[in-house]
Amino acid sequence: MNKVEFKQLDETLYHEKLPNGLEVYILPKKGFSKTFATFTTKYGSIDNHFVPFGETEAIKVPDGIAHFLEHKMFEKEDGDVFQQFSQQGASANAFTSFTRTAYLFSATDKINENVKTLLDFVQNPYFTEETVNKEKGIIAQEITMYDDQPDWRLYFGAIENMYKNHPVKIDIAGTVESIEDITAEHLYTCYNTFYHPSNMMLFVVGAVDPESMLNLIKDNQAEKSFEEPADIVRVYPDEPMETAIKERSLEMSVQKPKVFVGIKPERLDLSGEEMMKHELSAQLAYELLFGRTSDFYHHAYENGWIDESYAFDYSLENGFGYALIGSDTAAPEKLIHEIQATLDRAIEKWPFGQADLDRVRRKKIGFFLRALNSPEYIANQFTRYAFNNMNLFDAVPTLESIEVPDLQEAFASVSHESQRTVFTIVPPEKAKQ
Amino acid sequence: MFETVNIAKGVKVHVHETTQFKTINFSLKFKDKLTKEKASARSILANVLQHSNEVYPSHTALRMVLDDLYGTSLYIDSSKRGNEHVVTLNVETVNDEYLSEEGVLEKVMNLMYIVLFKPLFEDGLFKESIFKREQEAIKHRIESVYDDKTRYAQQRLIELALPEHPASIQPNGTIEEVGKVTNEKLVEEYREMIENNEIEIYAVGDIKAEMIVEHFKEFFHFADREQAIKAPSTALTKPQQSRVVEFEDMKQGKLHMAFYSPVTFRDEKFPVMQLLNGVLGGYAHSKLFVNIREKESMAYYVSSSFASQFGLLFVLAGIDAKLEEKAVKLILEQLEEMKKGNISDTEIDQTKALLTNQLREALDNARGQIDIYDQYMELTADFEPDYLISRWKSITKEDIAEAANELSLEMTYFLSGKEDDSVE
Numbered sequence: 001m002n003k004v005e006f007k008q009l010d011e012t013l014y015h016e017k018l019p020n021g022l023e024v025y026i027l028p029k030k031g032f033s034k035t036f037a038t039f040t041t042k043y044g045s046i047d048n049h050f051v052p053f054g055e056t057e058a059i060k061v062p063d064g065i066a067h068f069l070e071h072k073m074f075e076k077e078d079g080d081v082f083q084q085f086s087q088q089g090a091s092a093n094a095f096t097s098f099t100r101t102a103y104l105f106s107a108t109d110k111i112n113e114n115v116k117t118l119l120d121f122v123q124n125p126y127f128t129e130e131t132v133n134k135e136k137g138i139i140a141q142e143i144t145m146y147d148d149q150p151d152w153r154l155y156f157g158a159i160e161n162m163y164k165n166h167p168v169k170i171d172i173a174g175t176v177e178s179i180e181d182i183t184a185e186h187l188y189t190c191y192n193t194f195y196h197p198s199n200m201m202l203f204v205v206g207a208v209d210p211e212s213m214l215n216l217i218k219d220n221q222a223e224k225s226f227e228e229p230a231d232i233v234r235v236y237p238d239e240p241m242e243t244a245i246k247e248r249s250l251e252m253s254v255q256k257p258k259v260f261v262g263i264k265p266e267r268l269d270l271s272g273e274e275m276m277k278h279e280l281s282a283q284l285a286y287e288l289l290f291g292r293t294s295d296f297y298h299h300a301y302e303n304g305w306i307d308e309s310y311a312f313d314y315s316l317e318n319g320f321g322y323a324l325i326g327s328d329t330a331a332p333e334k335l336i337h338e339i340q341a342t343l344d345r346a347i348e349k350w351p352f353g354q355a356d357l358d359r360v361r362r363k364k365i366g367f368f369l370r371a372l373n374s375p376e377y378i379a380n381q382f383t384r385y386a387f388n389n390m391n392l393f394d395a396v397p398t399l400e401s402i403e404v405p406d407l408q409e410a411f412a413s414v415s416h417e418s419q420r421t422v423f424t425i426v427p428p429e430k431a432k433q
Numbered sequence: 434m435f436e437t438v439n440i441a442k443g444v445k446v447h448v449h450e451t452t453q454f455k456t457i458n459f460s461l462k463f464k465d466k467l468t469k470e471k472a473s474a475r476s477i478l479a480n481v482l483q484h485s486n487e488v489y490p491s492h493t494a495l496r497m498v499l500d501d502l503y504g505t506s507l508y509i510d511s512s513k514r515g516n517e518h519v520v521t522l523n524v525e526t527v528n529d530e531y532l533s534e535e536g537v538l539e540k541v542m543n544l545m546y547i548v549l550f551k552p553l554f555e556d557g558l559f560k561e562s563i564f565k566r567e568q569e570a571i572k573h574r575i576e577s578v579y580d581d582k583t584r585y586a587q588q589r590l591i592e593l594a595l596p597e598h599p600a601s602i603q604p605n606g607t608i609e610e611v612g613k614v615t616n617e618k619l620v621e622e623y624r625e626m627i628e629n630n631e632i633e634i635y636a637v638g639d640i641k642a643e644m645i646v647e648h649f650k651e652f653f654h655f656a657d658r659e660q661a662i663k664a665p666s667t668a669l670t671k672p673q674q675s676r677v678v679e680f681e682d683m684k685q686g687k688l689h690m691a692f693y694s695p696v697t698f699r700d701e702k703f704p705v706m707q708l709l710n711g712v713l714g715g716y717a718h719s720k721l722f723v724n725i726r727e728k729e730s731m732a733y734y735v736s737s738s739f740a741s742q743f744g745l746l747f748v749l750a751g752i753d754a755k756l757e758e759k760a761v762k763l764i765l766e767q768l769e770e771m772k773k774g775n776i777s778d779t780e781i782d783q784t785k786a787l788l789t790n791q792l793r794e795a796l797d798n799a800r801g802q803i804d805i806y807d808q809y810m811e812l813t814a815d816f817e818p819d820y821l822i823s824r825w826k827s828i829t830k831e832d833i834a835e836a837a838n839e840l841s842l843e844m845t846y847f848l849s850g851k852e853d854d855s856v857e
Binding site: 086090137149302 | 453525565789
């Protein structure tokens with residue numbers, strides 16, 4: 001078992017890669033009563049074109065299948081796994097993102113039993129045509145629920161605008177029509193390809209003793225047999241640098257228009273330290289340009305172009321990423337223009353120096369330290385970073401190493417006019433009267 | 434958990450010394466009577482105070498200081514509980530032991546003082562432009578509920594069922610009342626809040642209780658004030674209609690049901706209602722989830738919640754608009770089962786285990802500690818999880834069935850897609 005101490009943060013992380021390839025991380029938290037565990041596969045909605053395990057030809061699977069599979073993992077021949085978690089006092093859940101599917105629980109009691117349940121249910125698929133078809137009604141209602149949420153439609157609309165070919169533009173849950181095509185056989189194909197332990201990570205954080213927890217996990221895994229791990233071949237289409245659609249709007253039942261300006265990053269091939277430095281640098285640059293202390297924010301708020309819903313974000317993965325800036329607004333044209341102009345001015349002449357960097361850096365360091373109070377944040381984000389060959393606990397030292405030119409360079413790659421898009425949700429005509 | 438010291442009549446400081454967190458959390462809660470007028474004015478006030486003050490006259494200036502203090506978060510929110518309206522100043526700052534800098538805590542406490550006691554006045558009024566803008570901001574906040582159809586439907590249900598009751602007063606008031614607030618009125622409301630509101634001050638983190646108490650005593654000089662007598666819950670009146678359907682341009686139907694219970698937070702039987710709610714619809718093992726989602730595949734979400742301050746039990750579900758009748762029937766069938774005592778030992782054990790887990794987990798979070806303590810202090814001076822856990826343990830299915838028999842369905846509200854779509 002490897003042990004890494006992060007002295008400045010007062011945290012110790014334990015790690016071991018098991019013989020079957022599973023990466024196990026354990027982080028004890030002093031003073032906590034609860035334990036939070038995530039069991040995550042590096043498999044999300046974007047992995048829809050791949051070579052199935054043991055085969056040679058790549059296939060395409062229906063949209064929404066990773067999410068569908070996540071739902072179906074909970075049902076077993078002898079019933080629903082939620083029942084067992086509840087019996088053991090654990091709140092269990094799962095989520096599917098563009099790049100990951102995570103199964104998780106939190107509990108203050110019966111931790112060993114719950115960790116075993118988590119490992120066992122994810123490693124024991126049970127799909128039949130009947131149970132698969134039965135799930136379609138539930139997921140159709142989930143999709144419909146999201147369809148009625150303007151903030152989700154806004155976020156997704158902006159991403160759809162940005163990407164021409166990349167599967168990130170496909171809704172994570174698919175559509176009511178696309179899930180109709182999903183069969184039990186599809187689910188097994190995806191499961192066998194992506195749920196091998198060598199493509200997965202277990203993170204346990206909270207009130208645990210690392211040694212005995214690791215032994216329990218090792219024993220559990222040693223009892224099971226797995227195929228020899230194989231490299232997973234995922235196929236992604238070529239994606240041009242410019243955005244697919246420059247501008248689009250959707251009518252929905254809302255009070256005020258909602259706007260997102262999206263910017264597609266240029267560097268989509270990064271991983272590891274380079275990726276962390278780029279992502280943090282771009283986040284700091286955007287914080288300076290669009291954060292609560294920026295001239296932009298001051299101006300837009302004073303003029304009533306943005307309200308409390310205002311948000312901006314920068315996120316990067318391998319193959320896709322996005323910067324988003326937007327708000328509910330009574331003046332969409334003015335807001336869009338001001339965001340564009342702010343980007344243009346910063347391209348023309350970079351306005352920030354050392355003191356600005358120091359300030360937003362301090363803010364970001366504070367954010368990380370605060371986030372380390374949360375077992376959920378640690379487990380989810382550590383996994384997300386690790387799947388991109390980064391280490392969450394390097395974030396503070398990386399932040400400390402960033403210089404002003406790093407911000408300029410990162411910003412330069414996420415700003416150009418051709419990389420921008422605008423998505424707007426507007427109230428129906430009659431509501432405007 | 435918390436050490437409590439009275440620093441003035443009606444002003445208490447509660448401190449929890451713990452090394453569990455990397456941050457230090459403060460909450461200052463100003464409690465007043467809940468009315469539409471008060472909620473409206475106090476929501477504007479909360480925004481005005483968090484936006485500017487004499488020392489940092491613009492939003493930007495204040496936010497820059499907070500960034501410099503390692504992204505200290507500071508916000509003032511407007512909420513309600515039972516018959517009370519609460520304005521809370523929430524502050525979270527990094528424990529400077531983890532930083533290369535010292536003295537952060539003192540600076541943060543000083544900033545809290547400035548935010549509360551040094552507002553930006555011009556000729557005895559709040560700066561007019563800021564007042565006007567934040568008045569608008571609160572109107573937008575109230576309006577935006579409409580965009581989230583689940584929240585909107587829930588709000589409509591309560592408004593329709595209990596129009597003149599504290600249950601239907603929104604923490605931010607109403608657009609109409611917000612519009613009526615004048616700058617003069619806001620200054621009055623501010624004085625009232627600082628001088629006459631009951632105040633609970635909370636601090637959690639690696640701090641010395643004595644030092645914190647001394648600081649608030651010395652620098653914040655809160656005067657003595659009357660302590661309000663906890664008002665009993667307002668009685669629930671029968672709604673005028675028992676079923677209301679409204680239409681919006683949307684795809685999913687939102688079913689919201691309100692049941693009345695004679696049991697409230699202050700009642701001996703309150704823990705029974707927590708258990709009842711859990712068995713019915715609080716969790717993934719609950720009757721509603723198992724029967725309506727898993728067995729019938731009719732919904733993605735279907736759940737219940739108990740508003741203990743008023744004795745209101747809500748059931749909500751997102752369903753196909755054509756299936757309203759069927760959904761209501763199935764929901765009532767599940768409740769009927771509970772009334773008959775058809776509740777298994779497993780269901781009870783699972784619910785007790787999850788209620789216990791939820792409570793213990795919430796206490797692993799500084800804000801959770803503050804909220805739970807603040808809520809239960811009325812019932813027990815020194816709240817410990819076992820206060821509830823031991824009560825849950827002794828509850829039987831007969832107790833739950835008895836409480837279920839006291840429930841009455843008072844209103845069904847359905848927010849549906851376009852009328853023409855749902856006729857067939």
